[in-house]
Amino acid sequence: xxxxxxxxxxxxxxxxxxxxxxxxxxxxxxxxxxxxxxxxxxxxxxxxxxxxxxxxxxxxxxxxxxxxxxxxxxxxxxxxxxxxxxxxxxxxxxxxxxxxxxxxxxxxxxxxxxxxxxxxxxxxxxxxxxxxxxxxxxxxxxxxxxxxxxxxxxxxxxxxxxxxxxxxxxxxxxxxxxxxxxxxxxxxxxxxxxxxxxxxxxxxxxxxxxxxxxxxxxxxxxxxxxxxxxxxxxxxxxxxxxxxxxxxxxxxxxxxxxxxxxxxxxxxxxxxxxxxxxxxxxxxxxxxxxxxxxxxxxxxxxxxxxxxxxxxxxxxxxxxxxxxxxxxxxxxxxxxxxxxxxxxxxxxxxxxxxxxxxxxxxxxxxxxxxxxxxxxxxxxxxxxxxxxxxxxxxxxxxxxxxxxxxxxxxxxxxxxxxxxxxxxxxxxxxxxxxxxxxxxxxxxxxxxxxxxxxxxxxxxxxxxxxxxxxxxxxxxxxxxxxxxxxxxx
Numbered sequence: 001x002x003x004x005x006x007x008x009x010x011x012x013x014x015x016x017x018x019x020x021x022x023x024x025x026x027x028x029x030x031x032x033x034x035x036x037x038x039x040x041x042x043x044x045x046x047x048x049x050x051x052x053x054x055x056x057x058x059x060x061x062x063x064x065x066x067x068x069x070x071x072x073x074x075x076x077x078x079x080x081x082x083x084x085x086x087x088x089x090x091x092x093x094x095x096x097x098x099x100x101x102x103x104x105x106x107x108x109x110x111x112x113x114x115x116x117x118x119x120x121x122x123x124x125x126x127x128x129x130x131x132x133x134x135x136x137x138x139x140x141x142x143x144x145x146x147x148x149x150x151x152x153x154x155x156x157x158x159x160x161x162x163x164x165x166x167x168x169x170x171x172x173x174x175x176x177x178x179x180x181x182x183x184x185x186x187x188x189x190x191x192x193x194x195x196x197x198x199x200x201x202x203x204x205x206x207x208x209x210x211x212x213x214x215x216x217x218x219x220x221x222x223x224x225x226x227x228x229x230x231x232x233x234x235x236x237x238x239x240x241x242x243x244x245x246x247x248x249x250x251x252x253x254x255x256x257x258x259x260x261x262x263x264x265x266x267x268x269x270x271x272x273x274x275x276x277x278x279x280x281x282x283x284x285x286x287x288x289x290x291x292x293x294x295x296x297x298x299x300x301x302x303x304x305x306x307x308x309x310x311x312x313x314x315x316x317x318x319x320x321x322x323x324x325x326x327x328x329x330x331x332x333x334x335x336x337x338x339x340x341x342x343x344x345x346x347x348x349x350x351x352x353x354x355x356x357x358x359x360x361x362x363x364x365x366x367x368x369x370x371x372x373x374x375x376x377x378x379x380x381x382x383x384x385x386x387x388x389x390x391x392x393x394x395x396x397x398x399x400x401x402x403x404x405x406x407x408x409x410x411x412x413x414x415x416x417x418x419x420x421x422x423x424x425x426x427x428x429x430x431x432x433x434x435x436x437x438x439x440x441x442x443x444x445x446x447x448x449x450x451x452x453x454x455x456x457x458x459x460x461x462x463x464x465x466x467x468x469x470x471x472x473x474x475x476x477x478x479x480x481x482x483x484x485x486x487x488x489x
Contacts, residue, residue: 019047019154024161033169034069040136040162041071047154048122050138052079056086057134068134081137082118089125089135095156096123124159128167136162192235195228196379199369205232205361212359213239218311220296220356221334223363225472226408229334230294232361237290242330245289248282253295254470254477261303262319271320283316287327295471296333296356297342304349307331311355331356336474366405366412373400376409380416381428388426392419395430403435407472411436455483 023043037055045053053071058064065086072079088096098121120140126133136159192206212219213236221229230249237247250263258272266281282291293299299307310316311331315324333356342348366373374397381390396419405411419432436457458469470480 019043020158020161023158033166033173036162036165036169037069040158041069044136044138044155044158045071048138049140050122051141052137052139054079054081054137055134056081056137058086058090058132060131065135079141082121085121085123085137086135089123090132093125093127093132095125095159096121097156122155124155126159126163126166128163128170133163133166133170192232193238195231195235196376197369197372198375199371201364201369202372205363208361209235210239212236212361214241215359216240216330217358218330218356219332219359219361220339221332221361221363222339223336224365224408225336225474226410227363227365228409229363230292232363233290233292233332233334236332237292237330240290240330242289246286247290247292248286249292249294250282251294251467251471253298254467257300257302260300261306264303265306265316265318267319268321271318275320278318281316281318283310283327283329284325286329288329290330290332293331293333295335295337297335297337297339297348299348301349304352308349308352308355311352366408370401373397373412376412377416380413381420384417384420390420390423390426390428392428393430396428396433399430399433399435407436410472452483452487455480456487456489459484459489 023039041053041055044050051072054067055069057066057068059066065081065083067081070079085096100119118139118141122138124136126136136155138155192209195202195206197203197205209232219233219236221232223229233249234247237243252260255263262271262275262279262281264281264283266279266284267275269275269278293307306316310327310329314328315326317324339348339353339357343350343353377392377397377400381392400412400415407414415433415435418434419428422432422434423429455469455473458472459466466480466484467477470477473480
């Protein structure tokens, strides 16, 4: 039996060399172990005329040979192999190359060789990082074919190339696995950009956001006004495979049905008075990305039906046309209302609720995570102070910690912004913290007067923006506009 190092490659034909070149080039473009082994087996069986080709993995821990891939040119699905041949390759780390196995003294006692009438064998070791990774095995049985010297030289020449390719792929896979582990460790230790919190409830929220972001499921965000549902929606998009596609947020509340319909679904020229051109709706504009529908509880019934169709069939129809357009959009919806109660009262479609509520994320109110208030204050101070080094006294911080925060993080943000304006110098003291006292028993006046004062206060907070003020108060824009008109605002 000749060893690989002793083989002269004088029998290789130009065709053999071309095959070696093609296989070597092909393997450089393959990125995983399975495809590499498939390519090697398929092509080398074709070139050598072998009846059986296989990759036999060596499990060093169990000291066992495990067939991973088998190709039977003769139609044999589960051929038997000789452990004697495999052991020989393991011991010598050299190829077993024989034109007549039955005549070899080392193999005459092998029952599997005799029983399966194995006449010619070519078995080459694949050495990866100094250890036997596996064996590339080819044989001819039933005396139907015999290998020739050129085939033997072809395989002996190619074995080291295959070993190097596998070594590169396995090292790459090891690095990738380490990177995945490291990334998971980093992810678990870091929060979400622009969402501040270190309390247990926020850490659980961060973990859930990251899990949800990897999926394409619809998400329903619930919680009080001011808890940051818009930030969570954006974070889910930014951490998802859709992050390089559009993200669009649309506020649903208090928008007339016809206007909202055209905004979401678009329209065809002439669909209604004023439709002078075709218009693309938000579903088409955000195709491939994420659409955030805020205050979904206020979606009109007729649009609930259309949204259900989007979620079920991934398609829309513009106003004024019959053409069905396929879209790929992830829906994230948000509400501060109890949708279950709205479903029970017939104000929200049950089937739409279940389509939207595939994954529910509830945002905790600030009063349930007061330990995060110092972090939030520090964040808002740095963001709003325009480069100034502003500090806050312990008394001022105690005042913030003792407050109930009905307006949640948004209210805290506004109060810190106000305090920065009122503060003398670069220190915020207790008198600079002007809280929104909305405790009714402390108000000396009628309920109507209290409502009016609250509306005036909110309009000031939002610099006259009636849409945002109405949203924070939990009333319709039309109601706020009427009250503002009565108050002369």
